[in-house]
Amino acid sequence: MRRVMRAGHVGGVLLVATLSPLGAQRPAGDTLVPLQEWTVPYEKSRPRDPAVAPDGRVWFVGQAGNYVARLDPASGRFERFAIDSGTYPHTVIVDARGNAWYAGNRNGMIGRIDGRTGAITRFPMPDSTVKDPHTMVLDARGDIWFTAQFSNAVGHLDTRSGRVQLWRMPVPNARPYGILLAADGQPWFNLFGTNALGTIDPATRALRTVTLPDARARGRRIARTSDGRIWYVDYARGFLGVHDPRAGTVREFEIPGKAQGLPYALAVDDRDRLWFVETGRQPNRFVGFDPATAQFFGITPVASGGGTIRHMSWDAARRVLWFGTDNNTLGRAEVSKVTPRVVQ
Numbered sequence: 001m002r003r004v005m006r007a008g009h010v011g012g013v014l015l016v017a018t019l020s021p022l023g024a025q026r027p028a029g030d031t032l033v034p035l036q037e038w039t040v041p042y043e044k045s046r047p048r049d050p051a052v053a054p055d056g057r058v059w060f061v062g063q064a065g066n067y068v069a070r071l072d073p074a075s076g077r078f079e080r081f082a083i084d085s086g087t088y089p090h091t092v093i094v095d096a097r098g099n100a101w102y103a104g105n106r107n108g109m110i111g112r113i114d115g116r117t118g119a120i121t122r123f124p125m126p127d128s129t130v131k132d133p134h135t136m137v138l139d140a141r142g143d144i145w146f147t148a149q150f151s152n153a154v155g156h157l158d159t160r161s162g163r164v165q166l167w168r169m170p171v172p173n174a175r176p177y178g179i180l181l182a183a184d185g186q187p188w189f190n191l192f193g194t195n196a197l198g199t200i201d202p203a204t205r206a207l208r209t210v211t212l213p214d215a216r217a218r219g220r221r222i223a224r225t226s227d228g229r230i231w232y233v234d235y236a237r238g239f240l241g242v243h244d245p246r247a248g249t250v251r252e253f254e255i256p257g258k259a260q261g262l263p264y265a266l267a268v269d270d271r272d273r274l275w276f277v278e279t280g281r282q283p284n285r286f287v288g289f290d291p292a293t294a295q296f297f298g299i300t301p302v303a304s305g306g307g308t309i310r311h312m313s314w315d316a317a318r319r320v321l322w323f324g325t326d327n328n329t330l331g332r333a334e335v336s337k338v339t340p341r342v343v344q
Contacts, residue, residue, distance in 0.1 A: 033300040037329040048324035061089035103133035147176035178221040190219040221266035233263035267312040277309040297340035
């Protein structure tokens with residue numbers, strides 16, 4: 001089902017998925033995504049939001065376990081870094097020097113871990129009411145844009161000076177969530193508490209929103225294809241949506257799991273194909289979408305079950321996706337090996 005609408009305004013155990021998903025709606029003969037998972041040795045810690053460093057090691061946070069850690073996929077070795085109590089980190093990103101930046105989701109700060117020494121530098125929020133840095137993204141200068149969901153704000157951290165600038169959302173409880181940067185450095189983000197996307201002009205620093213056509217829409221994660229279009233998963237309604245900033249349009253595609261799918265983690269690969277995870281069923285399911293054909297493909301169950309897969313990152317050097325699960329695993333999806341089969 002497809003709808004086209006115009007916006008109102010502008011060292012663990014290795015597990016391999018081999019089972020065919022029950023009730024999957026994909027083209028006949030379609031190929032499963034090769035998935036591998038490593039069991040994280042820190043129990044019940046909600047490992048999440050992995051990011052790959054230049055050396056190939058994978059950083060991640062334990063949101064429930066209050067730690068930052070990294071995995072060497074070649075050896076299976078895990079290394080854990082102690083952080084301030086009460087941080088409960090939400091996201092980690094890695095800069096070009098191999099330093100890890102993590103969001104203090106309960107103590108109102110962003111931390112940097114030196115990738116060589118493990119030394120921590122802290123960047124507190126300038127406003128005590130902004131307590132929950134959430135999802136982050138690095139820009140071309142090495143500075144950071146971030147969301148703060150329940151503080152209803154988006155921020156920018158100048159990583160050289162430590163200066164933080166904040167933007168309050170014009171709608172109460174808008175809940176800024178996923179965030180990305182366009183090719184020109186312009187940030188785009190989901191407003192999970194309402195039916196809108198948000199963006200900030202990097203030159204004028206002006207904030208504006210794009211209303212999604214259905215009042216029930218709740219975009220949670222966000223991605224960008226090379227043509228400049230902005231994609232999102234509608235967690236509440238079970239749709240994959242796309243906004244074209246130039247045309248001012250919004251188009252939606254109902255996902256295979258429909259409203260029960262609860263699409264959450266979202267990423268794009270180097271062929272401009274979208275990948276998301278349906279978290280409304282156990283096991284969670286990886287799903288691919290090809291914008292060129294408007295076809296879903298590669299529907300694959302997660303061997304550990306997944307629990308909930310909340311975020312994914314694309315490793316361009318190795319052409320794989322990394323993800324974390326609430327079932328205490330880190331996973332790698334070799335999506336580049338999957339090509340939809342055309343059924344005559």
